[in-house]
Amino acid sequence: MSRSLDRGTAARLGRTLSAQAYGQLVTLAVQLALVPLLLHAWGVPLYGAWLLLSAVPFYLTFSDFGFTYVAKNAMVMAVAAGRRDEALRIFQSIFALLAIAAPLLLAASAAAIFLADVPGWLSVDAVTPGAARTTLLLLIANVLFYQLFLLVCAGIRAENRPASEAMWAASARLLEGTAVAAAALAGGGLIAAAGAMLAVRLITLAAAYRWLRGLSHWLSLGTRHADHATLAGLCRPALAYMLLPLAQALLIQAPLLIVGGALGAVATVIFSTTRTVSRVGMAAINMLNNSVTSEYAALAGRGDRHGAARLLRVQAGVTAPLTAAYALAVLIAAPFVLPMLTHGAVQPVYPFLPLLVAAVAAEMLWSALFTPIASVNRHGAVTLIFLLVATVTLAAAAVLAPIFGLSGIAAALLAGHIAMIPVMIWGHRRAR
Template sequence: MIGRSLDRATTLRLGRTLSAQAYGQIVTILVQIALVPLLLHAWGTRLYGAWLLLSAVPFYLTFSDLGFTNVAKNAMVMAVAAGRRDVATRVFHSVFALLCAASPLLMVASAALILAVDLRQWLALDAKAAVSAPAVLLLLILQVLLYQFFLLVCAGIRSGNRPATEAAWAATARLMEGAAIAIAAWAGGGLVAAAAAMVVARLIALFAAYRSLRRLADWLRLGWRQADGAALASLWRPALAHMLLPLGQALLIHLPVVIIGGIMGALATVTFATTRTLARLGMAATNMISNSVASEYAALAGQGDQHCAARLLRLQVGATLMLIAAYGLAILVAAPFVLPLLTHDSVGAVYPFLPLLVAAVAAEMLWSALLTPIAAVNRHGGVTAAFLIVALATMAAAGAVTEAWGLTGIAAALLAAHAAMIPITIIAGHRRAR
């Protein structure tokens, strides 16, 4: 079907990208599953718990580039596809200069904050973990800042419409970091050794990916000679708009747990969280599809080929709808058996909460897919702003509906939020096409 609708080169490229995305999912699951028993055995519960706490803190610095690397890759793909390598280089150098200026400032500010607060009390650490906590946090923050440079190099790799290579490097870097942590722990190292191993692994991945970039695009190299304030000015609106998406997602993912815990208690919280985890499994598959076609939309926009972009959208939406149907049926059939198995009979399927929650995730899968061609050309500002407003309104009403209808009420609120995003995204897509 795809082969009849798209040219052979595009079909092969999409196949390679899907394979690379699948490789990334396998690596993510492997690292997450394998590290838990390994680190528990090597460190014990207390030290592993301290590692989880400390490694969660620098997560918020993953947004330290303010979304510029994400929108830069779209701009670079469009520029190269349009034959404007000079524009792609200006974007690349401009974001690199921004990172070079911001990273030392963030590192110094982080160090000052870490030394000023009582980490033992703030994070409820025991005496052994508290001694090494400042060094661990500084190393983890350094690793996060190096990750921003890695993302920029990956943007350079993608600029020639090579999303498969980019995805493969991203997954390989995650695998290297996971292996580095495991080796450090099994060699008898503590938290500092594991954090230092992560930094070394990220540095190796960064230099290796950059060598790959230089082989693939010898015209593109790191530097700031062609850095341009106008290039950054053209990116800041879509960059900040990009930041609104994870903010809205965080509201809809984390706040319901807090609201349910405060109103209904621990059992309802566990029921909601476990059921939602199972229901959201389908998001990984639709994200794989969306991530695989995003670069194609950017390249087609650069070439001005709206007809091929429309065909690709029809294929993407068709595949997504089939996946949603299969996913919804599978979850509704399996949940009554899987939930008690996962929770040792502590949690069972609750109706109509379960089908409403599955419908909410299905709506999220659909509008997220429809957002892909819009975000791929950095025209997503209106949609992400609307999403944040919808998320805020939903959470403002969540307490009342939970008080009135319990888990069914919160699931209905989430369904309403994601269903409302479908026509908003469709309208934005039509405007982008025009």
């Protein structure tokens, strides 16, 4: 990589990649460690109640409607172009939006929680309705403050410091998981755990903001420089970016429903397990994509098209052989891994397995091509096309499943992801 990029860029990308790897390790460690710890401390009924309640606020993670993501890119481009005043205006405009939206969402959530029988709807029987409502409200407050934390992370990234941003985000996640475990092991219930999460979120938010002010003293929270025109300019790319997780969720969740309805429970288990094994490598590709996002934005801000083209060549030069090697490794290992993970219950199904692995490989390739487009907030057209492609793919899967079984669904997914590759090439040319 260093042969194709200048020394400073290569060093910065190396630090960012290391920070992204740290974040992946933290996420995996927290997920794996919390399950046995919370089961030991609470038992199955109470832990089940925690899982149900903590799943509800997930949908509020999209409550900023994609504004903080596009703000990161816009701020990096503005600072790289020497326009700190524009970056400050973006920062404070998003803060003004959150300052209005978060209290309204919290009030609406509180009204819904305490007026409706939410614990009954969720079938939470291990705790009292009052405890369930309080826990849910604390978890929702934590998610809303997380939006503000994301904005501070955007400020940290503004001067092209993606490694620092990733370190702060991962460390906050680690401290949050530790707080939940500590509260549970100390004898606390769901309210104590949710309260500990919220307390850690507030502490890490304050610490990250103080760190940001120490390095970028020109960047501060407030509303003095906020304006409606700035938000209006960010609105279209922000809402367009929201289509990406929507389409991804469709392609992840809907095939399971199609398999279950057309082929039954056994096929659902085979599909889910095989897909889990085949998608493990997506984490590595996402880590690589996230590592170069800020660099693309900074290059765009400086108007360095040659640098962006050089970075794309390096990214593609790493992604293509890594994807090929991963696909081959899965095809070789799956006949041994699948029976081992399921105690012999799931065996490889052909040609379903190679078709599904090929679909994942195609997804890896087009997601890499998507990175330079999204990094400069020029993703509106391609995300809309992706949503349309996802819809057509699912319709094709529903038609092919009764005829060709699991292989028909995998073939539809493969065709959909292959179709996105020329779309991304077109989008990249359009974004120049």
